[in-house]
Amino acid sequence: MDDLLLRRVRVGLGGGLADVRVNDGRVAAIEEPGAGSGFAARVLDGHGGTLLPGLVDAHVHALQWATFRRRIPLADARSAAEAVELLLRRLLATSDQPGDLVVGAGFRDGLWPDKPHKDLLQRALPGRAVALFSADLHTLWLSPAALKLIGRDHPTGVLLENDCMTATAALPSAAVDVQDRWVADALSAAASRGVTGIVDYEYADTVTDWTRRVAAVAPATRVSCVISRPLLDVAISRGHRTGDVLADGLLSVGPFKLFVDGSLNTRTAYCHDPYPESDSPGLLELPPSELEPLLRRAWENGLVPAVHAIGDKANTIALDAFAAVGCPGRIEHAQLLSSDDVPRFAGLDLVASVQPAHQPDDRDVADRHWYGRTDRAYAYRALLDSGARLEIGSDAPVAPLDPWDGIAAAVGRTDDDRPAWHPEQAIPLADALAAASGGRRGIAVGDVADLMITAADPSHLSPAQLRDMPLTATILAGKPTHLA
Numbered sequence: 001m002d003d004l005l006l007r008r009v010r011v012g013l014g015g016g017l018a019d020v021r022v023n024d025g026r027v028a029a030i031e032e033p034g035a036g037s038g039f040a041a042r043v044l045d046g047h048g049g050t051l052l053p054g055l056v057d058a059h060v061h062a063l064q065w066a067t068f069r070r071r072i073p074l075a076d077a078r079s080a081a082e083a084v085e086l087l088l089r090r091l092l093a094t095s096d097q098p099g100d101l102v103v104g105a106g107f108r109d110g111l112w113p114d115k116p117h118k119d120l121l122q123r124a125l126p127g128r129a130v131a132l133f134s135a136d137l138h139t140l141w142l143s144p145a146a147l148k149l150i151g152r153d154h155p156t157g158v159l160l161e162n163d164c165m166t167a168t169a170a171l172p173s174a175a176v177d178v179q180d181r182w183v184a185d186a187l188s189a190a191a192s193r194g195v196t197g198i199v200d201y202e203y204a205d206t207v208t209d210w211t212r213r214v215a216a217v218a219p220a221t222r223v224s225c226v227i228s229r230p231l232l233d234v235a236i237s238r239g240h241r242t243g244d245v246l247a248d249g250l251l252s253v254g255p256f257k258l259f260v261d262g263s264l265n266t267r268t269a270y271c272h273d274p275y276p277e278s279d280s281p282g283l284l285e286l287p288p289s290e291l292e293p294l295l296r297r298a299w300e301n302g303l304v305p306a307v308h309a310i311g312d313k314a315n316t317i318a319l320d321a322f323a324a325v326g327c328p329g330r331i332e333h334a335q336l337l338s339s340d341d342v343p344r345f346a347g348l349d350l351v352a353s354v355q356p357a358h359q360p361d362d363r364d365v366a367d368r369h370w371y372g373r374t375d376r377a378y379a380y381r382a383l384l385d386s387g388a389r390l391e392i393g394s395d396a397p398v399a400p401l402d403p404w405d406g407i408a409a410a411v412g413r414t415d416d417d418r419p420a421w422h423p424e425q426a427i428p429l430a431d432a433l434a435a436a437s438g439g440r441r442g443i444a445v446g447d448v449a450d451l452m453i454t455a456a457d458p459s460h461l462s463p464a465q466l467r468d469m470p471l472t473a474t475i476l477a478g479k480p481t482h483l484a
Contacts (some may be wrong), residue, residue, distance in 0.1 A: 003478050006453070009046035010035055012429060012442050013459045020051060021448040025477040030445060044480065049472045050457045052118050052433065053405040053440035054196025058353050059332060059393030062200045062223075064137065066182035067173075068397035072104035074132060080116040083132065085105050086122045091125075101146065101172055105133040105397065110265040110365035116141045118157025131171055135361070136263040136398055140164040146171070161283060165203060180213050184220070185399065191220040191481040193402045194452035197438065199224040199254055199393065201306075201397045203229055207240065207253065214247040220481045222450070224254035227303060232256060232294070241302030249477070254332055255306035256298040259285045262313035264335065265365055269311035271336065275369050282311050289417035291321045299327035301445040306330040306353070312338045312376070319344045328420075330437075333395075335362075336377045338368060346387035352392045354380060356410035356432075357399035363421045374422060380410055381425045390427075403436040404469045410435070413462025429459060429466075449478040 004022040011018050011030060021029040074091045077083035087104050104127065109116060118134050121130045121143035121339035123297035130143035142150075142157045150170040159167050173179065190198065202207050213219065225246075227235045235256070244253040262268025262283055267275050268283035275282070286294075295305045309318040310333045318331050319341055325419070328349040335358070345352050357380040366374050376382070384390060392406045400403060405415075410432040420426065427435075434441045443451065455470040474482040 003041050003382075004449075004475070004480075005043045006051065007043060007045045008048055009032060009315075009453055010048060010457065011051050011053040013050065013052075013433075013457065015050065020443075022478040025449050025479075026236070026445060027445050027447045027449055027451075030443070031274070033051070036461055040095075041302050044473060044483075046452075047455075049055040049453040049455050050063060051451060051453050051456075052194075052444060052472060053437040053443060054476065055194045055436050056196055056197035056199070056222075056299055056391075056438035057190070057393050057403055057436075058199050058403055058438075059355060060198045060200055060396045060433075061137070061202050061203050062183050062186065062198065062396075063179060063204070066179070066186040068133075069105075069186060070104070071133070074104045074105035074108050075108070080109065080120055081114050082333040083116070084120055087130070087132070089126070090399040094137045094434055101149070102128055102130045103132070104130075105134045106336075107132060107141075107364065108135050108265050108361070109139070110267070111368060116158050118142060118144050118155075120145065121157070121294060124226050125418065132297050133168075134265060136265045138164055138266040138268060141169050142167065144290035149415045156288070160266055161268055161285065169203075176212075178472075180216065183213060184217050187220040190401045191476070192458060192471060194454070194469075194471050194474050194482075195221050196450035196452070196476050196481075197198040197222040197224070198401070198447050199226060199299070201226045201257055203228050205234070207246070207251075210251050212324055219463075220252060222250055222252070224252050226306065227256045229256075229294070231260055232298060232303075235303060236301045237398050242304040253303075256303040257306050257308065257332075258291065258294060258399075259308040260291065260318050261285055261311050262308060263310055264362055264396065265367065266293075267369060269336065270314040271311040271315075271370075272313045272316075272338065273373070276371060277369075281313065284314070288317055288321055291316050291317065295321055295325045295329070297328065299325060299329075299482070304329050304330055306331045310335045311340060312336040312341070319348065319350070322348050322350060322385065330391075337379055337382075341377060341378055342376075342382050342438050343386040345383060346389075347469075350388070351391050352383050352388045353393060354378070355395045355399060356406040357381065357394060357415075359413065359421065360400065360409050360415035369447035375424075378422070379425050380427050383429055389439065390431070391438070392436040405435060406465055407432045407436050408463040411466065414463070415467070420468065435457065449475055451475040455484070
């Protein structure tokens with residue numbers, strides 16, 4: 001008995017109309033419209049929409065994204081003073097309780113004419129605990145009351161990198177059951193954009209957290225649970241290996257995550273050349289003497305390493321470490337690359353896990369802080385031409401958990417009225433879709449039925465139209481998770 005019949009869908013980009021049968025979570029048949037026979041437990045009319053592989057966001061911070069959706073947005077702030085104004089304006093318009101921690105997120109201070117400081121927050125909201133997160137999650141701006149809340153003292157209240165991460169973990173948070181509901185809501189929203197899988201890079205015990213969530217409510221997407229550096233020994237003791245399937249196939253064990261450097265906006269991405277307004281080349285979080293043994297220990301225990309590297313020197317260090325250990329893996333972000341390093345990704349069997357939506361967001365900051373080097377920043381076409389495998393993620397909440405945003409940026413290299421930024425690094429739509437679909441390039445009989453139906457054929461749309469792609473349905477293992 002067929003589980004699902006998809007009527008009147010166009011299979012693949014530019015494809016002709018067909019009926020597609022799904023049985024036991026897999027594509028069972030692709031037939032001429034109306035030609036098939038037999039019972040289907042459910043029939044879904046695609047109305048001529050395009051059937052494509054479901055989207056997989058290759059880099060998400062699930063809980064942070066779910067929480068971010070409830071924070072005061074600060075992305076429009078063009079200065080520290082304006083960020084405070086936006087904060088006050090939002091608080092005046094809400095029924096915020098006087099004792100609550102005030103949380104904002106999304107500011108980008110790389111081009112600000114002034115500097116964030118705890119005193120600005122104290123003057124605006126005397127005695128209030130205020131925590132403001134940068135868009136890249138590498139900076140946390142705290143008021144004096146918020147610092148006191150977590151038992152810290154700091155001269156400016158602006159915490160970077162590891163200080164930011166540990167302070168974030170110490171801040172008050174909602175109850176676990178509330179957080180889990182937020183995460184479930186966030187994944188349902190992602191499913192409405194065609195997402196059938198995420199890779200969760202949350203800095204936590206993701207396997208335990210997701211096992212608990214799945215026991216309560218089946219998630220709207222598959223989840224690959226990334227192992228953070230502090231949990232390496234725990235993962236090994238549990239016998240976890242990358243790719244192990246958990247919880248009826250909805251969960252799996254992901255890669256092992258390490259940081260080599262920081263970020264561009266925080267000016268801590270580690271580069272060969274110093275930043276123009278300082279003598280600093282950025283921050284080296286993990287030198288080769290520590291990186292290589294960690295890669296080797298992970299790989300020897302069945303965990304594929306995923307290394308965060310944004311600056312060109314950080315990427316060189318990461319590539320050298322993979323070469324020394326001789327294992328496959330992933331480099332997360334790969335935002336600025338030395339020309340000689342581009343072909344090494346394919347040669348070392350490494351995935352370039354990239355976030356194209358960051359490129360339009362970062363273009364002005366990159367033009368300022370990576371001046372003269374941006375021809376090799378966000379170099380997706382160069383990587384693709386060299387034979388590297390690209391996978392597209394959002395790094396939500398750095399960018400929204402919506403792969404269409406990244407697909408549009410990869411194809412169009414802009415998200416506003418300005419001309420494309422380094423258009424020579426744009427990639428074809430088919431390649432962008434594959435990179436956003438876990439490498440799947442089409443649909444064939446026998447495939448896992450993680451699918452989406454777009455209301456329009458993406459190949460006929462502009463990048464701006466791709467960003468607003470209407471979805472008719474999303475299907476996970478043969479079952480609809482979203483219907484328009």
